[in-house]
């Protein structure tokens with residue numbers, strides 16, 4: 001394989017000796033990078049002269065991961081994370097683009113809050129990013145202004161979680177979908193139905209249950225199944241594009257697959273915690289493992305892997321949800337903050353499973369980079385290593401034995417159920433648009449503030465057709481009035 005453009009100019013960086021991984025193939029080749037973009041891929045002797053040469057002998061060269069689900073807590077909760085610590089963690093995890101969730105303080109549900117977050121992110125980010133805005137009852141009217149202000153997509157909380165963002169009624173959800181559908185932007189869903197889990201939780205609390213596993217009892221899979229099915233119906237009706245975040249159960253796969261078969265533009269994501277953790281981890285880690293949706297019974301794991309393999313689930317993301325140690329270790333499970341860090345450990349832990357033969361490394365780059373780029377309209381600028389694409393690269397050692405240690409991670413949240421886990425792969429260098437952000441496991445401080453918002457390069461396909469009726473036209477005119 002050899003692709004070369006404009007030979008003769010001096011390029012910024014040539015990476016020699018590594019194995020390039022695409023969704024279809026792994027092959028030995030050199031990569032030349034110029035002005036932040038991949039300039040040539042081919043035999044080492046075909047590479048142009050370069051200012052810098054990197055020897056990647058024995059290493060694998062992957063498109064940097066695009067983590068479409070992180071909570072970097074900035075502004076609002078600096079004890080948990082900020083945009084610098086969060087994107088530094090991303091850099092150490094081989095992640096070159098993150099999409100940051102809007103449950104910060106203030107909530108990102110209007111143009112002013114969004115503009116403030118853009119300022120914070122652009123000043124601190126080590127990697128590229130997209131910003132989500134909340135789609136809720138009080139932000140439907142701000143959809144156009146939020147899009148003008150630069151969002152990668154919308155986040156809708158069907159169930160309450162950290163930040164106490166109220167979940168919209170089904171009526172408000174339908175309206176919200178009707179308003180967003182014509183814009184073509186995708187709506188990412190926290191698909192857990194609030195009214196089911198609120199009642200369960202109230203009953204468990206009334207009966208005195210405070211131990212960690214009660215959290216799972218409050219959120220049986222039907223909480224998610226009902227939400228996915230209902231969201232899919234509303235998406236089908238309105239033509240809204242939707243993405244189901246953090247799929248945790250085997251049972252959710254049926255409404256997801258059925259909606260896909262009906263032609264709904266619906267995509268799915270799972271996270272390492274649902275593939276790798278299960279019920280016994282509540283005993284082992286106590287409240288540290290508390291996350292929404294909950295880590296579930298082990299029989300859910302293999303169907304989630306199968307769904308990744310057959311394309312029912314499209315994306316691996318992390319729901320990186322950092323909290324401080326004292327916020328994770330309270331004795332009463334209902335007062336423990338939900339979530340834990342993951343942006344930094346996703347790639348090494350998933351590649352460890354690849355090393356065990358659970359899937360190929362080519363599958364992995366499809367889930368971690370190519371699919372997210374395609375789903376959010378960033379492909380082929382992002383998510384692929386091809387001539388002309390951004391040089392967003394993770395260079396990994398697939399033969400590195402190490403053990404996750406909470407004390408050693410970049411995230412401020414030095415507490416997670418990954419602590420003590422053995423891994424056999426490690427990102428060694430991370431490059432964003434041609435610039436090292438992490439090199440030889442060292443953060444490149446001068447890269448702080450070089451991350452850019454990717455909303456400007458997003459190109460969504462035309463809006464999906466809606467199941468049009470008079471309601472839709474009426475509501476749209478109410479919005480515009």
Ligand code: NCD
Pocket residue numbers: 071103161162163190290291292293319321322338339340
């Ligand atoms: C997330 C958080 O802490 O912001 N927590 C979680 O348990 N997943 C919120 C969320 O994504 O639901």
Ligand code: ZN
Pocket residue numbers: 161190245246292293
């Ligand atoms: Zn969520």
